[in-house]
Amino acid sequence: MAVGEAIFPQMPAIAGIRLGTAQAGIKKAGRRDVLIIEVPEQARVAGVFTRNAFCAAPVHVAKRHLQHGASRYLLVNTGNANAGTGMQGMQDAQACCDALAALTHVASQSVLPFSTGVIGERLPVERLCNSLSEALTNLGDSAVAWELAGQAILTTDTRPKGATATCNVNGQMVTINGIAKGSGMIKPNMATMLAFVATDAEIETALLERLLRDSVDRSFNCITVDSDTSTNDACMLIATGEGPRIAGEESIAVFRDALDRLTRELAQAIIRDGEGATKFVTLDVQGARSRDEALNVAFTVAHSPLVKTALYASDANWGRILAAVGRAPVEDFDVERVTIDLGEVRLVEAGERVPGYTEKAGSAVMTRDEIDIRIHLGRGEASATVWTSDLSHDYVSINADYRS
Amino acid sequence: MAVGEAIFPQMPAIAGIRLGTAQAGIKKAGRRDVLIIEVPEQARVAGVFTRNAFCAAPVHVAKRHLQHGASRYLLVNTGNANAGTGMQGMQDAQACCDALAALTHVASQSVLPFSTGVIGERLPVERLCNSLSEALTNLGDSAVAWELAGQAILTTDTRPKGATATCNVNGQMVTINGIAKGSGMIKPNMATMLAFVATDAEIETALLERLLRDSVDRSFNCITVDSDTSTNDACMLIATGEGPRIAGEESIAVFRDALDRLTRELAQAIIRDGEGATKFVTLDVQGARSRDEALNVAFTVAHSPLVKTALYASDANWGRILAAVGRAPVEDFDVERVTIDLGEVRLVEAGERVPGYTEKAGSAVMTRDEIDIRIHLGRGEASATVWTSDLSHDYVSINADYRS
Structure with missing residues (x-):
């Protein structure tokens, strides 16, 4: 069930961001369950992660790799959360990063892993790694690539969730695209909410982090289906730096407003698609x-x-x-x-x-x-x-x- | 639904405590919905009440009357919580106390009112007052009177809940009886948990209050069906003073142990009969x-x-x-x-x-x-x-x- 109709928006390209999906057979046969997001070299990436004390292995690894800087790939799988899996889980998350890094000739720390699905079962590393070349082959920045990416990250969601926003900074247009999954904040078993937002603006890391944190506080942190915080929640914001620079009070205010509209739209889309939701x-x-x-x-x-x-x-x-x-x-x-x-x-x-x-x-x-x-x-x-x-x-x- | 079987215990009499019930037609036709508990003159009465900021009119009145001391009657109705009813609700609760006081020739402050049922509708004062002589006529201290009392306070409960305990104080037996209602802490609409416990022991008011507070903290305050605290919760402890005196470390420990067993049993009975409970x-x-x-x-x-x-x-x-x-x-x-x-x-x-x-x-x-x-x-x-x-x-x- 879900509240109202929802049409996935026609997403414009964000120069430098490419998305590729694959069917690794982790979730159900015939469903896309792996997503790679490629980020250009000069991009800045910020993330906020679950506050659950039992946070999942990929969350630990993604946080560590993010600190290292120079993020080039986000690797997402659904069907398995790789949570409650201890040291083995950390090794498995790392092994997936290593495999993608080897295929793309980047450092392993340049890959950020994200997992969502059942808690406490071992990540099927081999199936995941075998699917990476398929996902790399179909990397693209078209509206179709964004929509398939939106589909690839779903678990019990009944529909993909995407939003796009623009704002005008000193006469130049800035675009922000985002996709999210989750039928609640709020489903540890599915391990649960993920959101990936990208913009072509140029934003310093410290500012990017602050903008993301504030925006999440007024959007994803203000929704609840059932009060259960996931072990795997994450929201990432990527700024490619291809477009106008956001710095100084005025441009920050304009960008913040557009970002807030987009995160609020995605957060509300999660609630409208909340598990069993009729209201x-x-x-x-x-x-x-x-x-x-x-x-x-x-x-x-x-x-x-x-x-x-x-x-x-x-x-x-x-x-x-x-x-x-x-x-x-x-x-x-x-x-x-x-x-x-x-x-x-x-x-x-x-x-x-x-x-x-x-x-x-x-x-x-x-x-x-x-x-x-x-x-x-x-x-x-x-x-x-x-x-x-x-x-x-x-x-x-x-x-x-x-x-x- | 409810977990397991439950047999209402054969309650012994507590000298001086008499219980009478009536059908006032507040709940459903043909269901007992009014209970009067008569308390002897020398008895001490302690109470703990809901911490919900919107506490109901009868809770306000019962607290005030309890401070006055010399409590002689507890008057309970189900089917209407008299909560969210403002000044009118206070007047209605007071009017019921006045009516019972007039019939029994006691001061109005000697009557403590309790209501449970739907929130926000006016208490049907006339119907309630018309039923008082019926309830007074069948006042009694038999096992049947206790069981009918247990039935009269139910709302969505599927079965009456009673418990009895004894302990030995300086070679003399002390008896404690209790009845409770509630399919949770925890149902503001039904306005919800009530428990009435009586003993023949003699206990000073300050000690009685402390024993009740401690016991409730480890029983009724440790149960939850759905996390919703009622506007009308109350638990009362009556000590008639007919039996042995509880004072001094040893007798307090013995009595506390018996009281804790009884409140825990009642609290657990509420959970076993929780709304829709299968576990x-x-x-x-x-x-x-x-x-x-x-x-x-x-x-x-x-x-x-x-x-x-x-x-x-x-x-x-x-x-x-x-x-x-x-x-x-x-x-x-x-x-x-x-x-x-x-x-x-x-x-x-x-x-x-x-x-x-x-x-x-x-x-x-x-x-x-x-x-x-x-x-x-x-x-x-x-x-x-x-x-x-x-x-x-x-x-x-x-x-x-x-x-x-």
Whole structure:
């Protein structure tokens, strides 16, 4: 299931970025499960990685290789996460980097590995390495290459997710392309969210890292399907340096805005394709003392199984929203200042149900595919927006049946 | 659904405690939905209440009346939580106390009100008050009176929950009886967990409060079905003072032990009857630096929808347990010290899968109704035990359909 229709955008080429895919037979027969992204020599690459303490072998290796600099290839496989695999997993991830490095005549540290799929099974290194020349053969920068790349990184996703954005820097156009996978943040078994974003702009590494971190904080870090953080999450940003240089306040602001639009679009696409999702829900918390406080309230509501099942049932059960807000970790919480709106309908004011509220008005909003819930805490100026999906029978089926 | 069989115990009388029930028509026709517990004049009463910031009107009133002392009646209704009802809700709770006080010739502050059921609808005060004389007429201290009381407080529970315990204090027997309701901590819509415990021991109020708080911390505060804290949770402990006096280290230890056994049994009964539960899961976290750290890890695993759906599927998907442990909020978490056992089968050692582990061995444990998961963090001496249930299709059905 998924919310709404989704068309993979016609991606423009980013000069210097080439993508090649292959069928290694790691996932299912006949499905692309290997992706190579080629990065030009002068490119800068930044990455943010999962905060799960049990992070997977490829995450360790990719972080180490990234520090080395001079990244030339991103090597992604699906079907196996190479997580919980100890020293063997590290050797396996390294062996794949070595194989690609040998074929492309670069240093092994110039290859960054990414894996997503089942946790705790050994990576089928031989099958993966055997597929590399196929992927290298069809490297290209066409719209088709981007779309096949979007497909090659999927696991339980029902559709590929891509976004493209442009901005104007000193009269020159900058392009940003991105692809992502994940039916949640948020599926350790699939090990889970990956996003690869590339731009033709020229951006110093330190700035690139800061832009990526900030953008991820307001996009991928603001989505949740089921609260489970993956062992393999990663989001990479590549700047080829072929296009205009981003430096100085104005160009940074323009680029940041375009990057934020793109990451938000990809993050929202993940939620719309969330496991079993029938609703796309925007939780907007305002009037908090800090952004962390606003995020805490938003995530408490977004993770509440009772709110999520009410959303699934299109039941305007505002009491569940109120109870979730009430248990959020907020100090000296004065509920008499809280207002809650469901779409254009006010549910709660001064901590209780609005007198004129009717079940009919609430239900009219709840039957929609896309639902906005706005919570005003009345205690400060900070705010946060979080996107989530509902909890359906299909979510349980997908996760109860995945390995059987 | 519920895990295992459950027989309501044959409860002995507690001298001075009488229980009466009635059908007020608040819940469904033909179901007992009102309970009065009569408490003798010299009794001491202690209570712990929900920490939800949106706590319900009866919780406010019960807390205020409890401070006043001289509690003589506990008045409980199901079918309506009188939560999110503002000033009107406070007046309604007070009106019910006034009505029972008038009929029994006590002060209004001697009545403690408790409500559980749908949030945000006005309490049907008239129907409730009309049922009071019926409940007063059948006040009694028999085993049948206790069992009917256990039934009268249920909402989505599939069965009444009762427990009885005895202990020997200076050669005299002390009896403790308790009833509880709730299919989770943890259901704001039903507004949710209530427990009433009575003993014939004589215990000073300050000690009674401390004993109750400690016992609840290790029983009801260690269970979770779905992480949603109710607006109406309450647990009351009544000491009639008819029996032996509890004072001094030795008698306190003996009584504490009996009380802890009883509250744990009731808490576990709630989990076994958790919404849609097909598994009863004990999460035992050891080797933590503090009890809070152990509880954090235990609850992170217990709340993980992916762990809960794997439990439902009887799938020994240890990667999901590992990933949940890895995202728990633990500082400087060295995963190489972590061991995880599923029943008698070791899954993880030194942060990775044990070499000899077989899927068959893991699956043999997972197919059981009652499953123990032990997690050793290898960083300290503190521990905590948490009980939880799985996440099934029935959980979604129950909560998606409740109001429709």
